[in-house]
Amino acid sequence: MTAIAPARPATPAAEWSVEVHRDEQSLLGLGDELRDLYDRSPAATPFQTYEWLKAWWGWYGTRGRLRLVLVRCRGRLVAAAPLMASARYGFPVLVPLAGEQSDFSDFLLDPVYADGAVRHLTRALLDERGCCAIDLREVRPGSAAHLVAERWPRGTWRTPSSVCLELPAGGIDDVLGRLPRRTAGKMRAKLRKIDVRGITAESVPAERAAEAVHALLELHARQWEGRPINPEHTRARFRRHLAEAASGMVRDGRAAVLQYRWDGRLVAGDLVLIGHRYVGAYLYGAIPDLRDCVDVSLMMLRQNLAIARDRHRQGVSLLRGDEPYKLKWRPAAVRNERIILGRSAPAAAFAGLARTRGYLSARRHRAEAGRG
Structure with a gap:
């Protein structure tokens, strides 16, 4: 884990303040400050951006459950924990906003104020009543949440979570250079086939992004027709x-929506999230018969690598999951952690049940992969 070291002298305690917001109107009013804090939080991912959280709360949030914990130093926002009250396995817990639709869980933290901010954030989370634990399911290495966990004075449980696959920044030739010579040759032939067919990629402007996402989801549903699809991806919310x-x-x-056209016809769409360090391939859709003509994953990976290179990011994250179509690129595997921060005695029982459920789910996943 990469530690975030403080870069300022100690600040008098009187200059620190903590707020806990439970009213969704406060979330709307804090937009500029949360955007600014995200820009100063190098460990944060696109799933902690204000736009992601605000949109999610607007369509999924439940009145009265918001728990937005803020830490300020001399009035400046330096840390935030966007959480909500929930229940898991019958236990009252705090969970990250948008957690079910996010690949990474974390807090926002300005590293310049890290020591004091983590101390005050930890204290505020300990003081928040009504939950037995804080359950962070998908914490990647180097996250600010690890610093809170290291300071947590009560029970802390860590269990392995999802595997995320990553490729270093570079061109598609760099990726193909990682493959056996014969395989790389076949991939280059597939790229020429894409180019000969004249399939073009366009990054749509912000004013067309919503329309492009709706089109992408229509393509996503068509792509999965007749096969098991994540049911949430078909819902209006x-x-x-x-x-x-x-x-x-x-x-x-912080994102790009790509549209692929063939002879003027929309044949595929791709939503790419752009973080401080990585570009993340979040969701795509394509007409079913496109796979019979070209290698869709190769086509999109080339564009995602170009975005990472143009935005000076470290690489491309294929996000959660180790599906075969991702593994063929020989990416590096990075495992998230589930971190449970206990607040009261029932936390131990909750953590034990969470660990058992996680083990059974992982075993079922391995069995299904083996059958596939």
Whole structure:
């Protein structure tokens, strides 16, 4: 884990303050400050951007459950924990906003104020009543949440979570150079086939992002027709959340919505989230017969690598999941952690049940992969 070291002398305790907001109107009013804090939080991912969280709360949030914990130093916002009250396995817990639709869980933290901010954030989370634990399911290495966990004075449980696959920044030739010579040759032939067919890629402007996301989800549903699909991807609330979030994130340079056309016809769409360090391939859709003509994953990976290179990011994250179509690129595997921060005695029982459920789910996943 990469530690975030403080870069300022100690600040008098009187200059620190903590707020806990439970009213969704406060979330709307804090937009500029949360955007600014995100820009100063190098460990944060696109799933902690204000646009992602605000859009999610607007379509999924439940009145009275918001728990937005803020830490200020001399009035400046330096840390934030966007959480909500929930229940898991019958236990009252705090969970990250948008957690079910996000690949990474974390807090926002300005590293310049890290030591004091983590101390005050930890204290505020300990003081928040009504939950037995804080359950962070998908914490990647180097996250600010690890610093809170290291300071947590009560029970802390860590269990392995999802595997995320990453490729270093570079061109598609760099990726193909990682493959056996014969395989790389076949991939280059597939790229020539894409180019000969004249399939073009366009990054849509912010004012067209919502429309492009709706089109992408239509293609996604067609692509999965007749096969098991994540049911949430077919629901109106997910469609509206994603369209709203993408519009703001494209405007702020935090996302790109790509549309692929063949002879003027829309044949594929791809939503790419742009973080401080990585570009993340979040969701795509394509007409079913496109796979019979070209290698869709190769086509999109080339564009995603170009975005990472043009935005000076470290690489491309294929996000959660180790599906075969991702593994063929020989990416590096990075495992998230589930971190449970206990607040009261029932936390131990909750953590034990969460660990058992996680183990059974992982075993079922391995069995299904083996059958596939």
